Amino acid sequence: MESFKSFEYKFQYRIAGHSGESHSMEFVKEGRYPHNEKETFKVLRQMYIHSQFCLSGDNTLNAAAHAIKDITKEEADDYFVVVLSDANISQYHINPEDIAKGIKRLCYIITVQY
Known part of the structure; x- marks a missing residue:
């Protein structure tokens, strides 16, 4: 959020989380960015x-x-998705290779559609 301050005219972003309950929990909506420390803290607290x-x-x-x-x-000109997870993926029988294959396959499908 700090990196994009003053660049909202140029970049759009969204922050979503995931957990055992949901694959998409929206914390910052596109176009509704925190404008001060209080609003930023509210997002972090959520x-x-x-x-x-x-x-x-x-x-x-x-x-x-x-x-x-x-x-x-x-x-858009470019797309970036950054995925951060603290999950113990081995506990859920997920290999890092599975993640890479899944993301590559999905990116390929989307590319072919365009």
Whole structure:
């Protein structure tokens, strides 16, 4: 959020989280960015609270797929999806290679559609 301050005219962004309960929990909506420290802290507090009280489980792959599909709905010069997860993926029998294959396959499908 700090990196995009004063660049809202040039870049659009959205911040969504994922947990065992959901593959997409919206924290910052496109065009509705925090404008001061109080609003930024409110977003961070929502993230923290959700992480403390959500059910265990992992939606990393679903979250990545949803984010990639969602970001490409509108035409743009470039698209970036950054996926961060603290999930113990081995606990859910997910290999890092599975994540890479899933994301590459999804990117290929979206590219072919355009």
